[in-house]
Amino acid sequence: MEERGTILPIFYEVEPSHVRHQRGSFAEAFDEHEEKLGEELERGTAISPELLTAIEQSRFAIVVLSPNYASSTWCLLELSKICECMGERGTILPIFYEVDPSHVRHQRGSFAEAFDEHEEKLGEGNKDVEGWRDALTKVANLAGWTSKDYRYETELMKDVVQALWSKVHPTLTVSDSTEKLVGMDATFGEIDVLLDKEANDVRFIGIWGMGGVGKTTLARVVYEKISHQFEVCIFLANVREVSATQGLVCLQKQILSQILKEENVQVCDVYDGVTRTKRCVCNKAVLLVLDDVDQPEQLENLAGGKDWFGLRSRIIITTRNRHVLVTHDIEKPYEVRGLNYDEALQLFSWKAFRKYEPDEDYAELSGHFVSYARGLPLALRTMGSFLYKRSPDAWSSALEKLRNTPDRKVFDLLKVSYDGLDEMEKTIFLDIACFRWLYRNEFMIEQVYSSDLCNRITIDVLAEKSLITISSANQIGMHDLIREMGCEIVRQQSYEEPGGRSRLWLHNDIFHVFTKNTGTKAIEGVVLDLPELEEADWNLEAFSQMCKLKLLYIDNLKLSLGPIYLPNALRFLKWSWYPSKSLPPGFQPDELTELSLVHSNIDHLWNGIKYLGKLKYINLSYSIDLRRTPDFTGIQNLEQLVLEGCTNLVKIHPSIAFLKRLKLLNLRNCRNIKSLPSEVEMESLETFDVSGCSRLKMIPEFVGKMKRLSKLSLSGTAVEKLPSSIERFSESLEELDLSGIVTRELPCSLFLNRNVNGKRPRSWYSLLPSGLFPRKSPLLASLKHLSSLTRLNLEDCNLSEGEIPNDIGSLSSLEYLYLGGNNFVSLPASIHLLSKLKRIHVENCKRLQQLPDLPLNEKLYVGSDNCTSLEVFPDPPDLGRLSKFSLNCTNCTSTVGNQDSSYYLYSVLKRLLEETPCSLDFASFVIPGSEILEWFNNQSVGDSVTQRFPLYGCNSNWIGVAVCALLVPHDNPSAVPEDPSLDPDKSSIMCQWHEYSFGLGGVGDWVGSIVSDHLFVVVLGSHVLKPKNCLEDTCNQQVKFDFKIRRAVGNNRCIKVKKCGARALYKHDMEELISKMNQTKSSVSRYKTLDFDFGKSAYEQGGVIVKGRREATSGSGGSDDEYFSAEE
Known part of the structure; x- marks a missing residue:
């Protein structure tokens, strides 16, 4: 059969008397499959032009060779024509019915008798007779079926039909299949897995997605691809529409008509239809497609359960409503998503140009239309068909119209889903559509609709009906065309006057109304x-x-x-x-849930008590005229109170102490607050932030059932000690910020004139009150109980030697430790017990001389910028177990000297070669140094270097690549691009690599103003440089490494890269490294007395590990947890 226009796919050739006597066997078997095969078997009494045409147009011929077959001249003429035609373009399928194939092949038995009669009539050696013999011999040599091999004739019939359909089917095509198959190749594979056609069971397969996305197309293509494998095949289209207009009985009649081959099937009612359907399909392998189902009762009455159908049955349901599938226990439905851009452009081009790419003059306009459709096949088909053979001006006009008014066909189809919603669902849907960014998560919907029941279920319903999407982070999304449909529904409420619409979101409309x-x-x-x-x-x-x-x-x-x-x-x-x-x-x-008046002129909200039982959130941040808070007595359900930056706020109403549902209290930078209630009974409180309240000397005792506090920030306050009740949060407190709380300036007269016991004190610190900060600070004494603490900030607390508790290592959950700006000389050795520590910051600790052993964690950042007394660069922990390690020793001038830096770097590289860490992503170092090590055998002037190295897996001795940049003060800072995310006086340095097979990757750090030259060294593990695709037949690769500098806005003391170097790391580099170390060691006075054994820790050898960078809340280095990026 030709792919288009063929009349007869199969020619059924049989001896006439056999047809008369066997009408109930083969002929009926094929009649049962007429719909599948698309056939109308022609049978004549003589060779006619119509019959010859039928043979010529057929791709398959079934020849039933019975004992009397050769007696029919008509059959032999047909057979000759079949052999002539099928030899060129078709297939002959012989059935040896009650005859031996050898008798046919050699014309024996009844075939011999028949040919004797033919030769007697036509003469021996007649060309027609010889041609008949040749045809019989040819057919008998073909593979076929012999009736004697089957016990029952029905088994023979099934085998023939099954084999025939499997041969016929691949030649069939779906109507308009070129369009429908765009973007479906991967989809078919996933559907095949769900179908699992080899499994001897009954399966329901759900296909769901938004309107117009291609569910019906997919189901129909799958149906036509696999229907040859089933006894009964039914495609029931438009279930939703037919059910609504004509009822379920009409659909049940369609199913029964196709099973029974009867046009006017009588069904009394739905129950009768269910009973008869079950009876008809219970022993059959059925392929049933129910297209566009929208109600569970439709499934219940058309395909109620697996027990309705025979084994190997497959029931495919398409729907916009995922919950319909869930109620039918279809747990893993297939979600049809939109086309990607390239696929969408192909489909659009096929409709607009009848080819897979747009004409050159229309390329840009095509891109606009494809972007507008956002991968929705219906929109692509509709727009493409409309624009076919129109001028570019017409295209531009159509595009401008679309931007104001959606396509009517697309709008109507998408609106079907909206029409099926109840009133609450419609309300929330329109809110999400019109106020797109405001409803980015479920929290906003809860705020607005908390007084209404079932808002949570409403969100689920909208998602199940493919009107919205909900990400794993609970972010609400909506397809642009669905959003446009919702906005158009609102516009239609009052086209002329915006004030007559339910929602206003456009700037001009709002200004018009007000x-x-x-x-x-x-x-x-x-x-x-x-x-x-x-x-x-x-x-x-x-x-x-x-x-x-x-x-x-x-x-x-x-x-x-x-x-x-x-x-x-x-x-x-x-x-x-x-x-x-x-x-x-x-x-x-009375229904208010959120009140936010940021930057307002408010000096007070209201007078007296106002009862607002549903109010959960108040935010008056940066309302600098605010003098007092309201009485909270009437808002007992308040969960968040944010008054940050209310710099003139003086009075906090005492009723605040009894807000038992309050979870967050933010008084940050309310610098005129002097006191809070002495006790608070906020049993739900999780965050207490009074940082920047510089006049606040005491914080309340936490009483009652308070056990949930997880974040306590006292930074920049005048608080002298923590309340004793802090210990009750040993299992909940995760973040504690005490930075700067004892850095108060004492009066000069007190420091200069006052004597203690007749002697001038050595420092003003000894003049502090005894309860403020004794040698073992009570402020820190209770920290050991806070086992849940993950973040501790003690920056700028004027902590001296010994004031960090020795048992700080008991903080088993600690991940971030900030100790910068203090006066200690060393830190407790127990820090190495902090096994979860990811970052330790000791920047600007001017007296710090050494650090203890660092804890072993797969990711570790050590920031020690401006530790000017630091004596020894630290050793990294076990490199064999590290994934990411960074050390920043910017301006650590006590270790200054190129020889020191050289020896340290050689020692680290030696350890890398010895330990050959397989898990190392990178190690980076910023240390003083004025020359790139000569060991880097590939050096260049400027900020980039190109390095060759093996492809991953080609050389087992290859460990990775080391790159180095020499950083110097910049002589023209204005030439460096600014980055507003950087802290003042900071620059960022990023080592990037980019090559087609690797993608983009980078390692970076922050660097402040440097007082001398520095080195930035990055070591990359070989697996980080594993190519994503390798098109060249080679075991070598060349990659360019670039060093990029950015500076903070207004920073005029930034850095630049003077030169850089690189080297591939191999295990056999060890001898050269040892030689370099020996040459360097002899001239390093600071290391002369130290025999570095790299099997020992830095602490055992008097070494110190340091690594520098303050907590990153912005900048190019990434988040607190990650300062390495490589595009996957």
Whole structure:
């Protein structure tokens, strides 16, 4: 059969008397499969032009060779024609019915008798007779079926039909298949796994996704690919629509009609239909496709369960509603996603140009349309077909129209899902569609709809119906065309007047309503998010008509006058730069859940007690006129109170102490607060932040059932000691920030004039009150109990030698330790017990001479910038178990000297060769040094170097690559690009590599103003340089390493790379390294007395490990946990 236009795929050739006597066998078997084969078997009484045409057009011929076959001249003529045609383009399938194939092959038995008669009539040697003999011999030599091999004729029939269909099927095509198969190759493989056609069981396969994404297309293609393997095949289209308009009985009739081969099947009711369907399919291998199912009862009454069907049956359901599949115990449905850009461009081009790529003149416009469709096949097909053979001007006009009004066909199809929602689901859907960025997560929906039941289930329903997506991080997403559909629904509520719509989100529409005073009771939500601060004059009387307004969000707008009325229906109020001194007196929003007035003119929220039982969140940050907080008595369900930067806030109402549901209290930088309640009973409190409250001397005792506190920040306060109740949080406290709490400036007169016992004290520290900071500080004495602590910040606490508790190593969960800016000389040895430590920072500890052994963790960063007394560079921990290690010793001038740096680097490289760490991603070092080691045998001037090394796996002696850059003060800092994320006076240095087979990778660090030249060294493990694809037949690779510098905004003392070097690391480099070390060691006075045994720790040898960088909250080096990036 030709792929298109063929009339007869199969020619059925049989001796006429056999047809008369065997009508109930073979002929009926093929009749049962007429729908699958698409055949209409022609049978004639003589060779006719129609019959000859049928033979010529057929791809397959079934020849039933019975005992009397050769007696029929008609059969022999047909057979000759079949052999003539099939030899060129078809297949002959012989069935030896009650005859021996050898009798056919050699014309024996009844075949011999028949040919004697033919020769007697036509003459011996007749060309036709000889041709008949040749045809019979040819057919008899073909593989076929012999009836004597089967006990029952029905078994023979099934085998013939099955084999025939498996041969016919690959030649069939799906209508318009070129379009439908775009982007489906990978999908077929995943569907095949779900089908598992070899399994001897019954399986239900669910296919779900948004409207227009291609579910029906996929199901139909799969149906046509596998239907030849089933006894009964049914594709039931448009189940949702037919069920709604004609009922389930109509669908049951369709199923029974196809099974029974009857047109007018009578079904009394749904129950009767279920009973009859089960009876008809219970012993059959059925392929049933139920397309566009939207209700569970449709499945229950059309394919109720696995026990309905015979073994090897497969039931495929397509739906927009995933929950329909879940209720039918289909646990792992296949989700159909949109096409990627390249696939989408192919499909669009096929419809618009009838080829797989756009014409050159239309390439840019095609890209715009493809981007608009966001991979949705329906939109691509619709737009492509519409634009076929239109001019570029027409394309541009259509694109502009799409930006204002969605395509009607796409809109109508997508709106079907919306129409199936209940009222609450529609409300939340439209909110998400119109206020796209505001509803980025479920928290916002809970804030607005907390008073309504089932908002959680509503989100699930929207996701199950493919109207939204929910990421693993609970971020809500929505396809752009679905979002556009939702926005268009709102626009249609009032095309001419925006004030008549339920939601306002466009800048011009909102300004129109509030300047023209056209607000109405239809408005339920207003969201204005301006990119920059603007000023405007609004007529806020418009609020008086918005009695149903539940959501008000205004950001970056300064108004001259404030509102005298706000709707009491508000549930969410977020208004930055709020212009009034307080909320309107009559404002009583009983449903309000969030109140945020950042940068407002508020000096107080309200007077007296206001009962707002649903209010959970208050944020008045940076409202510098705020003098006092409200009475909290009426808002006992408050969970978060944020007053950060309210610099004139003086009075905290004492009722705050009894907010038992409060989880977060943020008073950061409220520098005029002098006191808090002496006790608080906030049993839900998790975060207590009073950092920057420089006048605050005491924090409350935590009483009652408080056991959840996980973050306590006292940085920059005047607090002298922690409350004794801190110990109750030994299992919950994770972050403790005490930085800068004892760095108060004492009066000069006290330091200069006052004597103790007649003698001038050696330092003002001894003048501090005895309870403030004795030799064993009570502030730190209780830390050992905080086993859950993950982050501890003691920077700038004026800690001297011995004031860090010796048992700090008992903080078994500690990951981040910040000790910078203190006065100790050394640290407790127990630090090496902190097995989870990822970062230790001792920057600006000017008296620090050495560090103890560092803990062994697969990732470790050591920051020791500006530790000017540091005597010895530290050894890294066990390199065999490290993944990422960085050491920053910027401006550690006590170790200055190129020989010191050289010896240290040689020693580290030697250890790398000895221990050959297989897990090392990288090790990086920033240390003083004025020359790149001559050992780096590939050096170049400037900020880049190219290095050759083996491909991963080609050389077992290859360990990795070492690269080095010489950093010097920059003579023209303005030439260095600025990075606003960097801390002041900082520069970033990044070693990057980029090659087609590796992708982009990099290792970086931060460097402050340097007082001398420095070296930045990076060692990369070989597996990091493993190529992602290798197209060349070679075992060598060449990669360029670039050193990139960025500076903080306004930093005029940044660095530059003067020169750099690189070398591939091999195990056999050991001898050369030892030689270099010996040459260097003899001239290093600081190391002369130290016989470095690299099997011993740095602590055992008097060494110190240091590594430098402050906590990274920004910059190119990455997060606290990661300062290595390689594009996967």
